[in-house]
Amino acid sequence: MSTTATAPAHQTVLCTECGGNVRVPSDVMVGEILACPDCGAELEVQTVTPTLTVELAPEVQEDWGE
Amino acid sequence: MKLALLCSRIRVEEKLLIAELDRRGVAYDRIDDGELALRFDRRNFDYDTVFERSISFGRTLYTLQTLESWGVRCVNAANVVATCGDKALTHIALERAGVPLPKTALAFTPESALAAIEELGYPAVIKPVVGSWGRMVARVNDRDAAEAVLEDRATLGSWQQQIFYIQELIRKPGxxxxxxxxxxxxxxxxxxxxxxxxxxxxxxxxxxxxxxxxxxxxxxxxxxxxxxxxxxxxxxxxxxxxxxxxxxxxxxxxxxxxxxxxxxxxxxxxxxxxxxxxxxxxxxxxxxxxxxxxxxxxxxxxxxxxx
CATH class of the missing domain: 3.30.470.20 (ATP-grasp fold, B domain)
Incomplete structure (x- = not known):
């Protein structure tokens, strides 16, 4: 089950899996995937304003690709 | 005229494309395919052109087919997505056009797939017809390996994974x-x-x-x-x-x-x-x-x- 986390500042966001600090690029967009450097979890950006929030990204689906 | 950029995940590629759209002053809206609910009775899509960049083949395919039927221009076109998203359909289109291809077989049961592999010779490659990034692509070096992969796909795979797309292994130069x-x-x-x-x-x-x-x-x-x-x-x-x-x-x-x-x-x-x-x-x-x-x-x- 995914949860949300709120960024203490727009430089990092807390990983919803391990609580680690995940760096957020300055041009971050909703739908972008951020990888936690500590646990490797993929986090999907849900909102950028007014607060940056992330959720655990869905698993790769069979039909995903290019 | 309005442009929709159809996305799901925002990869580096989508950010680069958004930057190029912005640089050209193109008015567009980003449409998340996960939020779409296409109403056939109301044709609730207020755009003239869709630039498809969704990570999901299935969502892209059905969205574009619907929108094209409503007169929306799609890049790429729905028929292109339908063909390219399926390796077997791609193969058929390429072969029809005389494009050089590896020797390939299509089979629908583990038994017929195994026979096709033995005829092509080992090593051979078994690929799912739908999928990307090299996932579920299996090189089989002998009959034991082929039987194992085919058994797994037949038992655990979706119906599409039981469409066996089989190719000779090309000895490429690394x-x-x-x-x-x-x-x-x-x-x-x-x-x-x-x-x-x-x-x-x-x-x-x-x-x-x-x-x-x-x-x-x-x-x-x-x-x-x-x-x-x-x-x-x-x-x-x-x-x-x-x-x-x-x-x-x-x-x-x-x-x-x-x-x-x-x-x-x-x-x-x-x-x-x-x-x-x-x-x-x-x-x-x-x-x-x-x-x-x-x-x-x-x-x-x-x-x-x-x-």
Whole structure:
């Protein structure tokens, strides 16, 4: 089950899996995937304003690709 | 005139495309395919053109087919997505156009698939008809391995994984080629080099510049046209005789590290194509797709990131 986390500042966001600090690029967009450097979890950006929030990204689906 | 950028995940590629749209002053809205609910009775889609960049083949396919039936222009077109998203359908289209291909068989039961593999000879490659990034692609070196893979797919796989697309293994020289085609032009290409027999950059293959002139560009363009044309990435291999064979064509191509590698502004060329092939007309619009990127890398050191 995914949860949300709120960024203490727009430089990092807390990983919803391990609580680690995940760096957020300055041009971050909703739908972008951020990888936690500590646990490797993929986090999907849900909102950028007014607060940056992330959720655990869905698993790769069979039909995903290019 | 309004443009919709159809996305799900925002990859590096989508950010680069958004930057190029913004740079050209194109008015557009980002549409998340996960939020779409297409109402056939109301045709609730207020855009003239869709630039498809969704990571999901299924969502893209049904969205574009619906929107085209409503008169929306789609880049790439729905029929192109339908063909490229299925390796068997791609193969049929390419073969019909005379594009050089590996020896391939299509079978529907483990028994018939095994017979086809034995006829093609080992090693052979079993691929799912739907899928990307080299996932579920299995090299089988002998009958035991083939039986194991086929049994797994038959027991655990979806119905599509039980459409057995089987190819001879091409003894490629440690690399394959990805050529990028935009409209009628093969704009650039990369070699993807790996010690592993799967050379996808999504699986760690390293990118280096590949001249797109000559046979690479010609065959890539032939393949792109065979599947309906548009913005496409054509994957090719060189066999032991140096012949080029087409493996697949990708309709929502990833290109993040091929820009510096080739020196070609790939997202810029893509956005130019969308503008030129829609009814979008940007005041003072000028194509600048040949600019803004460094010279091609001369060594195969540029690492194509996992996508």
């Amino acid at each position: 690399r394959d080629i990805r050529a990028f085609v935009v409209g009628d032009e093969p704009i650039c290409a990369i070699y993807r080099t790996s010690d592993h027999w799967i050379t996808n950059t999504a699986r760690g293959g390293k990118a280096s510049n590949c001249p797109v002139s000559g046979a690479v560009g010609e065959i890539a363009l032939q393949a792109a046209k065979a599947v309906g044309g548009g913005i496409l990435a054509v994957d090719l291999v060189e066999d032991h005789d140096g012949r080029l064979l087409v493996i697949e064509v990708n309709h929502t191509m990833e290109f993040r590290n091929s820009i510096d590698t080739t020196g070609v502004n790939i997202p810029g060329r893509m956005v130019d194509f969308v503008i030129e092939n829609s009814e979008l007309r940007i005041e003072n619009f000028q194509s600048d797709s040949t600019s803004v990127v460094p010279a091609p890398a001369s060594s195969p050191s540029a690492l194509e990131a996992t996508a």
